[in-house]
Amino acid sequence: MSRKPIDKQQPSQCRQAIWDEVRNKEDWTFTAKELDVMLDASTIREYLAALAKAGYLQVISEGKRGESNVYRLINDVGHEAPRIRKDGTPVTQGNGRLQMWNAMRIIKQFTPVDLAFNATTDEVEIAESEARNYCQALHRAGYLSVKTPAKTGLKGKPGSGQATRYMLIPTMWTGPQPPQIQRTKQIYDPNLKKVVWSKVEGGAE
CATH class of the missing domain: 1.10.10.10 (Winged helix-like DNA-binding domain superfamily/Winged helix DNA-binding domain)
Known part of the structure; x- marks a missing residue:
């Protein structure tokens, strides 16, 4: 599958797409390469590593010589993707x-x-x-x-x-x-995945 450029994705969309795939995997066991999401491979690996540090995933086999780690989901917190930093600490902004x-x-x-x-x-x-x-x-x-x-x-x-x-x-x-107020003076709805209001246009799209 061709991957959509990362600069075309909202950060919350990236996390959510990866998390949805993680929860859908049989036995909750998988490698980064097995996640069918349109994101750059490095972005997928980075979020999985953060989830492991935060205690959501367990590394059951470390990849060697270019192979991927094998992960297992051990803390399913529901639909919404965990908002965490690279070191696994929670993001409270927003x-x-x-x-x-x-x-x-x-x-x-x-x-x-x-x-x-x-x-x-x-x-x-x-x-x-x-x-x-x-x-x-x-x-x-x-x-x-x-x-x-x-x-x-x-x-x-x-x-x-x-x-x-x-x-x-x-x-x-x-x-x-929640709808997001962006610095560009517009409101983006991550549920609809689109800008719903722009100050430049003066109303909803």
């Missing part, structure tokens, strides 16, 4: 958006304050400003509807105003991975 994305589906309607509170865990704390920015981005991209617009409070009466209350549009739950 976990906040994953937690917010999951919380949106559960709590139905929310203000940024509600979302930050419900998405915060012992490991990752979500700031109100972070929740507000993510809500605004997903609203622009068509994922969220505004149930109650923001209301400016009366002067001298603290608490008389109200924050925008959002709701995740049910049909816009595209999958388990």
Whole structure:
């Protein structure tokens, strides 16, 4: 099979494609060459090595003289590919958006304050400003509807105003991975594997 150039793949797509193949292998035993994914061979080997260091895989036979290691999956944590660095340590960047994305589906309607509170865990704390920015981005991209617009409070009466209350549009739950706000001022949905909103174009594609 011809391999799609690595620069055409999102990092999360690379991990997920490899992880899906690992979980599909009979007896969960395989070599890197047996994984049928359209990625550069070095990328596959690198992620497998990281999974082994993190305790997801076991090396049951080390390859010699150019041969591939034989791995076995020993810690199946479900569909979503583990987000780890080369040394096997977990990647926490982006976990906040994953937690917010999951919380949106559960709590139905929310203000940024509600979302930050419900998405915060012992490991990752979500700031109100972070929740507000993510809500605004997903609203622009068509994922969220505004149930109650923001209301400016009366002067001298603290608490008389109200924050925008959002709701995740049910049909816009595209999958388990959170939409990503990219540096290029666009929103990429890893579940759909496409850019769904671009500031340059001013709307969804």
